[in-house]
Structures are given as C-alpha cells and as structure tokens.
Amino acid sequence: MKKLPxxxxxxxxxxxxxxxxxxxxxxxxxLTRIQLRINVPFDRLxxxxxxxxxxxxxxxxxxxxxTEKGKQYLREYETVLDFMKRMGLTYQ
Amino acid sequence: xxxxxxxxxxVVSAILCxxxxxxxxxxxxxxxxxxxxxxxxxxxxxxxxxxFLGLAMFFESFxxxxxxxxxxxxxxxxxxxxxxxxxxxxxxxxxxxRLWWEITFAGLVFAAVVSYILVFEPPMxxxxxxxxxxxxxRLFNIICLAYITVxxxxxxxxxxxxxxIWIPLSYLLLGFGQYSSLIWSLDSSFSAFVGAHFLRLAGLxxxxxxxxxxxxxxxxxxxxxxx
Numbered sequence: 001m002k003k004l005p006x007x008x009x010x011x012x013x014x015x016x017x018x019x020x021x022x023x024x025x026x027x028x029x030x031l032t033r034i035q036l037r038i039n040v041p042f043d044r045l046x047x048x049x050x051x052x053x054x055x056x057x058x059x060x061x062x063x064x065x066x067t068e069k070g071k072q073y074l075r076e077y078e079t080v081l082d083f084m085k086r087m088g089l090t091y092q
Numbered sequence: 093x094x095x096x097x098x099x100x101x102x103v104v105s106a107i108l109c110x111x112x113x114x115x116x117x118x119x120x121x122x123x124x125x126x127x128x129x130x131x132x133x134x135x136x137x138x139x140x141x142x143x144f145l146g147l148a149m150f151f152e153s154f155x156x157x158x159x160x161x162x163x164x165x166x167x168x169x170x171x172x173x174x175x176x177x178x179x180x181x182x183x184x185x186x187x188x189x190r191l192w193w194e195i196t197f198a199g200l201v202f203a204a205v206v207s208y209i210l211v212f213e214p215p216m217x218x219x220x221x222x223x224x225x226x227x228x229x230r231l232f233n234i235i236c237l238a239y240i241t242v243x244x245x246x247x248x249x250x251x252x253x254x255x256x257i258w259i260p261l262s263y264l265l266l267g268f269g270q271y272s273s274l275i276w277s278l279d280s281s282f283s284a285f286v287g288a289h290f291l292r293l294a295g296l297x298x299x300x301x302x303x304x305x306x307x308x309x310x311x312x313x314x315x316x317x318x319x
Contacts, residue, residue, distance in 0.1 A: 010124050080122040083306040085251075088244030088259050089119065089128070089182045 009048075012040065013057075014077040016048055020058060021066055021074060029064040101289040102146030108296040109139030115303035127193045130178030137171035161222055162211040165229050170204050172236035179243045223277060230274040237267035258302045265295030 019037050023029050035045050052058045057070035066074065112135045120128040144164035148157050177200065181193045244260040269291035276284035 008124070010122070077122060079307060080118050082255075083115070083303070084119050084123075085253075086255050086259055086302055086306060087119075087131070088179070088240075088247035088256065089131075090247070 012038070012048060013052065014074070014081070016045075016052065017057060017066060017070055017074045017077070020064060021071070024065050027063070031064075098285075098289060099146050099149050101293060102142045102149065105289075105292060105296060106139045106142040106146065108293075108300060109135045109142065112296070112299050112303060113139065115307060118307075126190065126197075127178060127181045130174040130181075130197070134171045134175035134178065137167050137174060141165075141168035141171060158222070159211050163208065165222075165226060166204065166207045166211070169229050169232055170200065172233045172240075173200055176236040176239050179240050226277050227274060230270050230277065233270045234267055234274070237263055237270060241267060255302075255305075258298055262295045262298035262302070265291050265298065269295060 015038055016034070019034055020029065023034065031045060031049070032042070035042050038045065040048070049058070049064070052070070053060065055069075056067055057073055058064060059067050113132045116131040116135050119131060120126075141164045144160045144167060148160035148164065151157060151160075177193075177196055181196070241260050241263040244256075244263060248256040248260060269288045272284045272288035272291055275281060276288060
C-alpha cells in the first residue's frame with residue numbers, strides 16, 4: 001500500500017476550509033462526510049474544527065461554514081498554492 | 093564611469109529582484125516550511141549582487157572596487173545555490189528530512205560568511221585572479237540554473253498547464269544570461285555583454301509577470317458552491 005505523504009497543520013487547515021467551502025450549499029454539514037473527504041481520524045478532525053472556530057475562520061451557527069475571515073484565508077492559501085505550482089515547487 | 097546604460101541595467105535588475113523577494117516570501121509565510129526560505133533569500137542575494145556590480149561600475153576608482161567585484165561574484169553564486177537547494181529539498185521525499193535542509197542551509201550561510209571575510213582579508217589568504225575565478229563561478233551558476241530549469245520543466249511535464257511553462261523559461265533566460273557573461277569574460281565580446289544584461293532582465297521580467305498574474309490578475313473570492 002502506498003504511504004500517503006504527511007501533511008502539516010497548515011495544509012490540513014487549508015484542505016478543511018476548502019472542503020467546508022465546497023460543502024456550503026448543503027443544509028447541514030455532517031462531520032463524518034468531511035472526515036471521509038479530508039482523510040484524518042474523527043477525534044483529530046474535531047480538534048481541527050475547534051481550532052478553526054477559535055481562530056475565527058469558521059462558525060457553526062446556524063450551520064458549519066466559513067466566516068469572511070475564513071474565506072479571505074482560503075483565497076490567499078489557494079493563491080499561494082497556485083504560485084508554488086507555477087514556480088515548480090512541490091507541496092503535497 | 094562605465095556605460096551608464098549598463099549601470100541602469102544593474103539598478104533595474106536589483107529593483108526587480110527586491111520586488112520579487114516580496115512575492116517569493118509568501119510560500120514561506122503561508123506554509124510555515126523553512127525549506128521555502130531559500131526562494132526569497134536567493135532573490136535577495138541576487139539583488140544585492142547587482143548592487144555590488146553597479147557600485148563597482150559607478151565608482152571606477154573607488155578604493156573597494158575590487159572587493160565589490162568579488163562580493164558580487166560570491167553573492168550571485170550563493171543566490172543560485174540557495175535557489176537550487178530550495179528546489180532540491182522541495183521534492184516530496186525530503187518532506188520529513190528537515191534536518192538535511194537545516195544542515196545544508198547552515199553550511200551555505202557559513203560558507204557565505206567565510207567567503208566575505210576572505211574578500212576583506214586578502215593578506216592572509218591570497219585570492220587568485222578575479223577573471224579566472226569569475227569564469228568558474230559563471231560555470232557554477234549555469235549548473236545551478238540548469239538543475240532548476242530541469243526541475244521546473246519536469247514539474248510542468250508531470251501536470252502540463254500553460255501557466256507553469258513560464259518559470260522554466262525565466263530560469264532558462266537567466267541561465268543563458270550567465271552563459272553570455274561567460275562568453276564575454278572569455279572573448280570580451282561587447283554583444284555577449286549586452287546580451288547577458290538583456291537576457292537577465294528578460295528572465296526577471298518573466299518572474300515579475302508570473303508573480304503579478306498570480307497575486308493580482310487572477311484574484312477571485314472563493315464562491316460557495318451553489319450560491
């Protein structure tokens with residue numbers, strides 16, 4: 001079985017925000033569905049979600065979704081990833 | 093004073109490099125990975141090397157002209173070494189070998205400090221002729237740039253995209269600029285000298301174009317799907 005590359009926390013934050021953004025149309029976001037997409041253990045996912053909430057990047061009222069600050073972070077994160085791709089740098 | 097146009101070319105190159113440092117800093121700041129620090133450092137060193145060369149051209153009879161030339165030589169070589177090392181350690185298999193990156197980085201910084209001391213302490217360690225060393229350093233720069241060009245081309249070939257072809261092109265232009273400088277130092281051909289400046293400026297402008305396009309032209313707010 002091919003070993004998946006280790007992701008650091010910032011990469012996981014970025015991936016999580018990106019998934020939450022793409023799931024925003026759903027009436028209710030289920031964490032187990034997010035877990036399947038992001039591929040981290042459930043207990044750790046809950047910690048990451050709590051940390052993102054604490055940072056003010058997501059909110060859970062009325063449902064789990066990105067705040068304006070979260071959207072801004074995601075936009076900058078995706079721009080930097082695009083720049084790295086253009087520069088020929090690997091970031092998995 | 094040498095040809096003022098050439099001094100202007102050095103100043104413009106330095107300004108372009110320092111603008112690029114601002115963009116190159118972003119992967120390091122956003123990803124928090126020390127291995128990406130080589131990118132802004134490389135361009136900062138490159139900018140400083142053009143300042144040294146510009147100063148050496150401007151103050152022809154200045155007391156430290158020779159030292160300026162030597163500093164330019166070392167600084168430029170470190171710039172390309174930092175860039176090459178950054179690309180080398182950006183490979184996936186080095187993700188968990190941060191120690192190697194830190195050792196290499198520390199080694200480069202140490203070598204830089206030692207070489208700068210050597211420039212100002214010639215009585216202890218007599219330096220060889222500038223012209224000979226210049227040729228070897230140009231060769232070293234070409235090797236570094238060839239490695240980076242191949243790396244970025246392979247990265248482009250792995251996931252072909254029209255946006256990723258520009259960076260290999262810009263490194264290639266910088267490489268040909270160094271080659272042109274080497275030719276100039278061998279046969280003193282003026283066209284090779286002018287060509288070196290032209291190719292270098294073209295390469296840096298391509299970098300600027302790519303950075304500007306990424307950070308300013310294609311900015312879009314992430315849209316919630318379905319909204």
